[in-house]
Amino acid sequence: MKTILHIIRKELLQFRRDPKMFSISFIAPIFQLLVLGYAANLDVTDLPTVVCDLDRSAASRELLRTFSNSGYFELAWEVTRMEDVDPYLETGEASIAVVVPRGFGDRLTAGRPAGLQVIADGSDANSATIGLGYASALTARYSQRVIVQRLERLGRPDAQPARIAPEVRVWYNPELKSRNFMVPGILGLLLLVMTMMLTSLAIVKEKEVGTMEQLVVTPIRPYQLIIGKLAPFTLIGLVDIVLILLVAAFWFNVPVRGSVPLLFGLCVVFLMTTLGLGLLVSTLSRTQQQAMITSAFFVMFPMNFLSGFIFPIENMPELIQYLTYLLPPRYFFVILRGLFLKGVGLEQLWDEVVILSIMGVAILTLSALRFRKKLG
Amino acid sequence: MMSSRIRPIVIKEFRQISRDRRTLGVLLVIPAFMLVMFGYALNFDVRRVPLAVCDQDRSRASREFAESFLHSEYFDLKHRLSDAREIDGLMGGERVRVALVIPPDFSERLLGGREATVQVLVDGANASAAATAVGYVGAMAQDHSSKIAIRASARTGRPGVPLPIDYRPRVWYNPELKSAKFLVPGLIGFILMITAVISTALSVVREKEQGTIEQIVVSPIRPVELILGKTIPYILISLAATAIILLVSYLLFDVAVRGSYLLLFGVTLLFLAGALGLGLLISTVADSQQVAFQMALLVTMLPTFLLSGFVFPIRNMPLPVQAITHIVPARYFLVALRGIVLKGVGLSALYDQALFLLAFAALTLGVSSARLRKIL
Numbered sequence: 087m088k089t090i091l092h093i094i095r096k097e098l099l100q101f102r103r104d105p106k107m108f109s110i111s112f113i114a115p116i117f118q119l120l121v122l123g124y125a126a127n128l129d130v131t132d133l134p135t136v137v138c139d140l141d142r143s144a145a146s147r148e149l150l151r152t153f154s155n156s157g158y159f160e161l162a163w164e165v166t167r168m169e170d171v172d173p174y175l176e177t178g179e180a181s182i183a184v185v186v187p188r189g190f191g192d193r194l195t196a197g198r199p200a201g202l203q204v205i206a207d208g209s210d211a212n213s214a215t216i217g218l219g220y221a222s223a224l225t226a227r228y229s230q231r232v233i234v235q236r237l238e239r240l241g242r243p244d245a246q247p248a249r250i251a252p253e254v255r256v257w258y259n260p261e262l263k264s265r266n267f268m269v270p271g272i273l274g275l276l277l278l279v280m281t282m283m284l285t286s287l288a289i290v291k292e293k294e295v296g297t298m299e300q301l302v303v304t305p306i307r308p309y310q311l312i313i314g315k316l317a318p319f320t321l322i323g324l325v326d327i328v329l330i331l332l333v334a335a336f337w338f339n340v341p342v343r344g345s346v347p348l349l350f351g352l353c354v355v356f357l358m359t360t361l362g363l364g365l366l367v368s369t370l371s372r373t374q375q376q377a378m379i380t381s382a383f384f385v386m387f388p389m390n391f392l393s394g395f396i397f398p399i400e401n402m403p404e405l406i407q408y409l410t411y412l413l414p415p416r417y418f419f420v421i422l423r424g425l426f427l428k429g430v431g432l433e434q435l436w437d438e439v440v441i442l443s444i445m446g447v448a449i450l451t452l453s454a455l456r457f458r459k460k461l462g
Numbered sequence: 463m464m465s466s467r468i469r470p471i472v473i474k475e476f477r478q479i480s481r482d483r484r485t486l487g488v489l490l491v492i493p494a495f496m497l498v499m500f501g502y503a504l505n506f507d508v509r510r511v512p513l514a515v516c517d518q519d520r521s522r523a524s525r526e527f528a529e530s531f532l533h534s535e536y537f538d539l540k541h542r543l544s545d546a547r548e549i550d551g552l553m554g555g556e557r558v559r560v561a562l563v564i565p566p567d568f569s570e571r572l573l574g575g576r577e578a579t580v581q582v583l584v585d586g587a588n589a590s591a592a593a594t595a596v597g598y599v600g601a602m603a604q605d606h607s608s609k610i611a612i613r614a615s616a617r618t619g620r621p622g623v624p625l626p627i628d629y630r631p632r633v634w635y636n637p638e639l640k641s642a643k644f645l646v647p648g649l650i651g652f653i654l655m656i657t658a659v660i661s662t663a664l665s666v667v668r669e670k671e672q673g674t675i676e677q678i679v680v681s682p683i684r685p686v687e688l689i690l691g692k693t694i695p696y697i698l699i700s701l702a703a704t705a706i707i708l709l710v711s712y713l714l715f716d717v718a719v720r721g722s723y724l725l726l727f728g729v730t731l732l733f734l735a736g737a738l739g740l741g742l743l744i745s746t747v748a749d750s751q752q753v754a755f756q757m758a759l760l761v762t763m764l765p766t767f768l769l770s771g772f773v774f775p776i777r778n779m780p781l782p783v784q785a786i787t788h789i790v791p792a793r794y795f796l797v798a799l800r801g802i803v804l805k806g807v808g809l810s811a812l813y814d815q816a817l818f819l820l821a822f823a824a825l826t827l828g829v830s831s832a833r834l835r836k837i838l
Contacts, residue, residue: 110756118764125768127778128506128590134777175634176807178797201630208636209804211644212506212590213775218631219597226604252582252603254596257553259586267588287752375482375664378755383492391499396773398591400510400538403502420556427587430554437555 089306093314097288101318111284111322112329115276119269119330123338126268126396130216132160136180138171139164143191149202149228153184158220171205181207182217194232258427269340270422271395273330274415277353278360278389281323283381285364289315290377293368308458316361323361327353334426343429352421352439358446359414366453369460389415414449417442467683471691475665479695493653493703494710500649501715505641508594514541514549514558521569527580528562530606536598549583559585560595572610635804646711647799648772650704651792654730655737655766658700662741663758665692666834667751675837685834689827693738700734720806729802729812732819733795737762739826740791746833766792794818 101107135153139146154161159182165171174180185203193200204221206214259266292298301311327350334340342349363385371377391397392406393415399407410416417438424430424438432439515528531537540558543549549561563581571578582599586592636643669675678688711717719726741758748754768774769783770792776784787793794815801807801815809816 106753106756114756114760121764121783122768124783125779126774128774129778130590130593132777173811176801176805177811178800204631206631206633208633208639209644209800210775211636211639211641214633214636215506215508215639216590216593216597218633219594219601222604222631223597223600226600252599253579254582254584254599256584256586256592256596259589259592262586262589262593264589283756291752374751375668375755378752379660382759387492387496388499397505398508398588400512401505401507406502423556423587424554428554434551434555 089310090314090317093306093311094317097314097318111280112325115280115326116329116333118276119272119333120337122272123265123269123334126264126272128212128264129262130213130220131157133158133182133213133217134162134180135159135182135184136163136165136171136174137161138166138168138183138185140166140168140188141186141190145191145194146186149186149190149225150184152224152228153221156220156224158217158224159184175205175207178207178209181210181213182221184221197236265338266340266427267423268396269334269338270426271419273327273334273353274356274393274418274422275390275395276330277323277326277356278415279386280326281319281357281360282364282367282385283378284322285316285319285361286367286371286377286381287374288319289365289368290371290374294373309454312365312454312457316365319361319364320357323357324354327357340426342426344425344431348432349422349425352418352425352442355439355443355446356414356418359442359449362446362449362451362453365457366449369453369456389413392416394419414442414445417445468687468691468694471683471688472694475692475695479699493657493707496653497646497649497707497710498714500645501642501711505645506590506594507639507641508591508598509535510538511536511560511591511595511598512540512558513537514543514552514561515539516543516546516549516561516563518546518566519564519568523569523572524564527564527568527606530602531562534598534602536595553583553585556585559588559591560599575614640715642711642715643717643804644800645773646707646715646717647803648770648796650707650730650799651733651770651795652766652772653703653707654700654734655762655792657703658696658734658737659741659744659762660755660758661696661699662693662738663744663748663754664751666742666745666837667748667754670749671751679837685831688834689742689831692742693735696738696741697731697734701730704730717803719803721802721808725809725812726799726802729795729798729816729819732816732823733791736791736819736823736826739823739828739830742830743826743833746830746837765790769793770796772796791819791822 101111137150139150150161153159161184163174163180165174168185171180171183171185175183183205185205187201187203190200190202202225204218204225206218208214256262289298292301306314331342331346331349335342364381367377367381367385371380392399392402392410393413394410395415399410399416402410420438421435421442424435428434513531515531517524517528532539537560541548541552543561546563549558549563552558553561561583563583565579565581568578568580580603582596584592584596584599633639666675669678683691708717708719712719740761744754744757744761748757765786766772769776769779769787769790771787772792776787776793779787798812798815798819801812
């Protein structure tokens with residue numbers, strides 16, 4: 087025990103002596119959370135829209151008003167010729183163009199179908215899909231109104247055809263703010279990056295400088311060395327969790343609907359997997375550069391992209407979907423969203439918690455064994 | 463002769479790169495790997511949304527309506543429920559994302575020619591996927607309604623009421639709305655930025671750490687020559703990586719370059735010059751590889767991923783963050799890439815972008831060569 091404490095003290099001393107390490111461990115995550123929280127936003131509102139109203143009738147103006155009042159489209163430019171729309175879409179200034187053809191209002195009053203053209207810049211597929219969905223819903227609602235008006239004029243307001251009206255209710259995140267989805271994910275991401283990177287780098291550095299050999303010839307036992315090496319990073323991880331949680335809850339106002347102690351506890355379970363991975367990477371690398379590249383490209387990249395943080399898992403090909411079962415953050419993200427937004431308890435997250443705990447223990451044990459073998 | 467002094471440095475750098483197989487592999491293989499990932503696995507297309515149906519009506523009409531969801535590729539029926547209260551647990555544990563509740567009077571109202579409501583519950587945690595799913599549900603209800611109307615008018619012999627507005631959406635540049643087309647140009651920028659900056663960020667620091675910088679200091683090499691010698695190998699590797707990405711994305715995802723290859727090459731070269739300059743700058747500032755790597759990650763990975771418009775639209779960000787995006791070189795490179803690759807625009811539409819990239823390259827290369835002069 088005393089030996090372990092000595093190693094921990096030495097690590098902390100080293101940490102204190104390097105002011106850059108302090109900013110990397112504590113200021114960088116907060117900074118990243120702030121930037122990410124503001125920037126990671128897929129909301130589709132105020133889509134810059136260019137309008138070409140060739141009709142200029144009361145009907146066309148009313149339709150365009152429903153577009154601008156919806157909040158989804160910002161009718162920023164108006165052109166008088168159809169071909170003037172092109173440059174706006176080419177430069178990417180406008181994402182949507184609405185073209186009302188000549189005779190739109192006349193056809194509507196005459197009871198004939200009136201065409202309406204909506205052009206979307208498909209190079210941003212996500213915004214285009216959602217934008218077109220909104221446009222189609224707005225047009226359908228406007229159509230419905232026209233039908234009702236027509237039937238009322240004919241004096242048979244009850245003659246409208248039967249229809250199905252979906253009554254949509256959004257749970258957990260009623261305003262559909264993507265920040266509420268992103269910020270909990272960022273917590274997982276930052277924990278992974280910070281603890282895994284720092285652990286692997288610190289250990290490989292000793293190998294590189296040659297002090298690892300000095301440690302090996304001392305009577306320190308491998309397990310003492312491992313615990314001593316990991317303890318400071320566990321501490322850093324814990325402080326980071328608290329800092330990030332505070333910023334998420336009080337700065338970004340992301341609701342924490344579940345139990346906070348449970349959230350904290352499960353963060354610690356996740357920490358076991360990231361520290362274990364850091365240790366594992368350190369056994370696979372000879373130089374710091376290799377350790378960085380291994381952890382950045384072979385661990386962080388797949389974990390960021392394949393764990394359902396930004397890109398939904400059900401969109402992936404089946405083979406890759408199976409692969410995602412091996413990634414600890416996959417389970418952690420479900421836990422985070424459950425505890426932040428949904429306010430669920432342990433029983434709904436039971437599967438995730440059990441798998442994550444098993445993974446934590448397994449990774450930590452495996453990498454510790456490998457580390458010991460490398461030393462001996 | 464200047465070139466006779468640059469050549470040996472280039473050869474030496476190449477030797478060093480080829481000796482470190484892992485780094486070389488990372489620089490060449492990772493881009494292709496990520497491309498395949500992004501092309502196949504990572505997208506915002508909302509498909510196969512896990513769905514639960516609670517049919518309280520159990521009539522032919524309600525079954526037909528529920529069936530229409532199963533036949534679309536957008537939804538994947540996971541659970542049929544008899545009790546709507548079960549939805550709570552399923553949604554909380556992320557087993558389903560959308561739930562339909564068809565009320566007991568559904569068919570009665572439809573047959574009576576009235577409006578039948580259907581409750582649609584949506585897991586809003588992932589805001590953007592939820593918005594798309596809501597759009598699909600609306601479109602399908604609309605679709606089914608018009609089918610019912612057509613059938614009713616066929617039965618009664620009265621001509622049905624056609625929808626007053628003939629809504630014609632069109633998508634330019636990416637008609638199938640594949641997010642791969644949106645992500646591939648972004649990916650080129652992302653990969654180039656990271657590989658170029660990280661590889662050069664370590665180049666000078668390594669010499670400093672290993673003490674070989676002193677040998678360079680006493681040699682007659684001038685800063686400009688050192689910079690050229692250190693960057694030329696990475697420019698070649700990065701250009702090779704770009705060619706690989708373009709080839710793979712053409713073969714696998716049909717992303718053909720619509721604009722001029724020469725323009726594409728020129729813009730890429732400008733961007734690379736700036737990125738390598740940034741890497742060198744970091745290399746002269748940092749005093750250990752670890753710090754250099756962290757700095758390189760901090761200034762490339764997050765800003766390029768988040769603040770360039772690669773995944774998240776810049777127009778959604780708060781104004782101060784939008785202001786920051788103006789100093790992220792990838793932002794300009796991405797606009798240029800998407801313009802050239804997807805939209806086929808020429809230099810006249812990309813004047814601003816090219817100018818900024820040129821200024822950025824001049825700045826980073828200038829400052830880093832000034833700093834190198836001080837070191838030497």
